[in-house]
Amino acid sequence: GAVVSQHPSRVICKSxxxxxxxxxxxxxxxxxxxxxxxxxxxxLMLMATSNEGSKATYEQGVEKDKFLIxxxxxxxxxxxxxxxxxxxxxxYICSAFADRGFPDTQYFGPGTRLTVL
Amino acid sequence: AQSVTxxxxxxxxxxxALVLLRCNYSSSVPPYLFWYVQYPNQGLQLxxxxxxxxxxxxxxxxxEAEFKKSExxxxxxxxxxxxxxAAEYFCAVSGIYTGGGNKLTFGTGTQLKVEL
Numbered sequence: 515g516a517v518v519s520q521h522p523s524r525v526i527c528k529s530x531x532x533x534x535x536x537x538x539x540x541x542x543x544x545x546x547x548x549x550x551x552x553x554x555x556x557x558l559m560l561m562a563t564s565n566e567g568s569k570a571t572y573e574q575g576v577e578k579d580k581f582l583i584x585x586x587x588x589x590x591x592x593x594x595x596x597x598x599x600x601x602x603x604x605x606y607i608c609s610a611f612a613d614r615g616f617p618d619t620q621y622f623g624p625g626t627r628l629t630v631l
Numbered sequence: 632a633q634s635v636t637x638x639x640x641x642x643x644x645x646x647x648a649l650v651l652l653r654c655n656y657s658s659s660v661p662p663y664l665f666w667y668v669q670y671p672n673q674g675l676q677l678x679x680x681x682x683x684x685x686x687x688x689x690x691x692x693x694x695e696a697e698f699k700k701s702e703x704x705x706x707x708x709x710x711x712x713x714x715x716x717a718a719e720y721f722c723a724v725s726g727i728y729t730g731g732g733n734k735l736t737f738g739t740g741t742q743l744k745v746e747l
Contacts, residue, residue: 520674548734557721557737558675607674609735620725620735622667624674 516542516612520623527598528631535593535626537608543588544610548620549581552605564591598630633658633724637738645746650694650709652741654722657703664705665723665735666696675721681705692716717745 517540527533537547545566550558562583563571570583580602582594591610595602606626612619638653656662663682667675679690686698692715696707705722722738 518674555740555742557739560734563734605672609675621677622675625672627672 516540516610516619516621518608518610518621518623520606520608520626522626523624524627524629526629526631529599530597532594532596533598533628535595535606535608535628537591537593537610537623539589539610539612539621542610542612544591544612545588547585547591547608547610549583549591549593550607550609552607552625554605558607561593566591595628598628600630603628603630633660633662633726633736635722635724635736635738637720637722637741639741640739641742641744643744643746644712646714647711650707650712650716650743652707652720652722652743654696654705654707654738655703656705656722656724658724658726660726663725664696664698665725666690666694666705666707667721667723669719669721669740678707678720712743712745714745714747717743719743 519538521536525533547564549561551561552558560573561576564583564585566585566588572578585591609620609622634657636655665680666678668678669675678694679688681688681698689695694709696705698705720741723735725735
């Protein structure tokens with residue numbers, strides 16, 4: 515099946531620094547990727563839709579200047595948390611459509627645990 | 632608009648007992664329905680999905696779910712629980728339209744505990 519990877523799997527940073535998380539589709543091209551955020555013992559909340567070659571579409575309440583998304587190629591999307599604060603600590607998960615024509619082909623990455631001190 | 636309701640944030644069963652995790656959905660368009668499992672500090676793994684056709688779908692690890700349109704439900708079952716089934720389970724719904732615009736809407740999750 516289709517594989518999505520994320521790097522790093524875990525990151526600890528100091529407050530005020532920026533952190534970049536990569537999401538890669540390893541064996542397929544993904545024109546659309548999604549970024550989710552999950553707080554402890556809660557569900558996944560969609561943050562934004564990342565489209566290759568165009569600007570990301572952010573969900574209501576998500577600060578686009580805080581969470582920068584770049585989908586530079588058909589296999590890579592990055593999420594940069596700028597000027598991170600402790601409240602940004604969370605589990606970030608990306609997903610990608612293996613076939614944009616079929617909405618049931620969304621595959622998830624293993625997630626990135628961000629801890630901001 | 633779509634939404635998912637998972638009844639019971641925590642479910643506890645004995646090993647070997649029936650597992651039943653409830654999911655009800657609301658969708659203004661024909662839905663695609665999914666069940667995902669998440670182990671601690673890991674991403675989501677697809678258990679099974681309903682798209683079209685047979686309403687009883689079988690997934691991995693012995694799980695199955697039945698799409699009941701009249702009840703707007705998609706409950707997850709497994710005849711006999713195993714210790715390794717202990718995890719968080721998420722029900723999700725998306726639209727069926729092509730083009731990549733369909734977003735997944737997740738339920739709040741059900742933590743399954745399996746006891747000896």
